[in-house]
Amino acid sequence: MRKTQSLHTLKIDGEAVQVVVRRHAQARRLILRLDEHGSGAVVTIPKHSSFAEGLEMAQRKSDWIKRQMAKAPPSVAFGDGSAVPYLGEPHVVRHVPHGRGVQRIDGEILVSGRIEHLNRRLTDWLKAQARSTISQRAHEKALQVERHISRISIRDTRSRWGSCGANGALNFSWRLVLAPEHVLDYVVAHEVAHLVHRNHGAGFWALAATLTDDSLGRLEDARAWLNAFGRTLHRYG
Numbered sequence: 040m041r042k043t044q045s046l047h048t049l050k051i052d053g054e055a056v057q058v059v060v061r062r063h064a065q066a067r068r069l070i071l072r073l074d075e076h077g078s079g080a081v082v083t084i085p086k087h088s089s090f091a092e093g094l095e096m097a098q099r100k101s102d103w104i105k106r107q108m109a110k111a112p113p114s115v116a117f118g119d120g121s122a123v124p125y126l127g128e129p130h131v132v133r134h135v136p137h138g139r140g141v142q143r144i145d146g147e148i149l150v151s152g153r154i155e156h157l158n159r160r161l162t163d164w165l166k167a168q169a170r171s172t173i174s175q176r177a178h179e180k181a182l183q184v185e186r187h188i189s190r191i192s193i194r195d196t197r198s199r200w201g202s203c204g205a206n207g208a209l210n211f212s213w214r215l216v217l218a219p220e221h222v223l224d225y226v227v228a229h230e231v232a233h234l235v236h237r238n239h240g241a242g243f244w245a246l247a248a249t250l251t252d253d254s255l256g257r258l259e260d261a262r263a264w265l266n267a268f269g270r271t272l273h274r275y276g
Contacts, residue, residue: 045090049080051101056108060093062086069096073104075197075273077111080104115275117158123148123275125168127219132161140164162276169193169216176227177209180250186234197273200265201226203233214272218264224252225261 044061057079069092070083082093097104115121119134130148138151141164150157150164170193181188189207196202196212203209209230215223228250236243244258251258 045094047094047097049094049097049101049104051105056080056104058082058094058097060084060090060097062088062090069093071096071100071103073107073111075270076114077108077270077274078114112271112274117161117276119154119157123161124217125165126216126223132157158276165216165276166193166213169211169213172216172223173211173227176224177231180228180231181234183250184231184235184246186231188231188234200269201230203230205237207234212272214275217272217275218269219261221252221257222261222264225258226265228258 044059047058047060049056049058057074058081059074059079060082061084063083064086066083066085068085069088072081072083073079074081080097082097084090084093115123117123117132119132121132123130123132125143125148128146130143130146133147133149134154134157135149135151136153138149140151141160142149148161148164150161152160170191173193174191177188177191187207188209189204190209192208192210193213194210195214196210199212200215201209201211211226211230215226225247228247231250232243232247235246248258251261
């Protein structure tokens with residue numbers, strides 16, 4: 040099987056920066072961007088380009104990488120006192136050793152148990168909340184368009200917020216539960232609309248607009264939010 044990516048380390052002003060060069064069958068040119076954490080670079084290359092070409096592009100654009108990394112927001116670990124958004128609203132994580140489970144109360148998320156398990160317990164709770172919220176909305180919207188969802192998967196996807204398979208299976212990023220509620224709702228509407236339209240034509244966008252909680256203007260607002268701030272959701276955890 041042909042290799043699809045290679046990992047490299049680039050020295051930029053004495054700092055080691057990880058560079059991933061990925062081959063993509065549909066890419067038509069070399070594309071450079073930061074990774075989802077803002078701590079490294081990713082170069083996407085067409086199928087006939089070499090990994091060396093991708094690395095050479097990163098080397099040429101090292102000043103750009105450095106500037107963009109300086110702008111990237113810092114990562115936020117899940118710990119006692121961490122500020123974490125839930126449906127777009129800021130919450131403070133509190134460790135309560137003798138509490139029960141994980142609870143959300145008055146702008147705080149209370150996590151019980153041993154402190155070394157806090158990160159895992161909070162992540163598991165957020166994934167469960169994402170599954171519950173997204174599944175309910177997806178099934179409600181599917182009923183509106185008289186379509187069947189074969190399966191809903193909640194993952195930590197990096198390249199897309201949701202997807203719709205030809206077999207009616209829907210996939211979503213659990214990190215949508217961190218985004219504002221209308222943004223999560225838009226992504227669910229988007230994927231359910233694909234159960235009817237397997238393209239992004241006028242009919243698709245008209246249907247997606249009817250499946251959101253608001254007008255087409257709200258849909259456009261959600262798309263703009265994801266374009267501007269979506270990458271920041273990968274800072275958490």
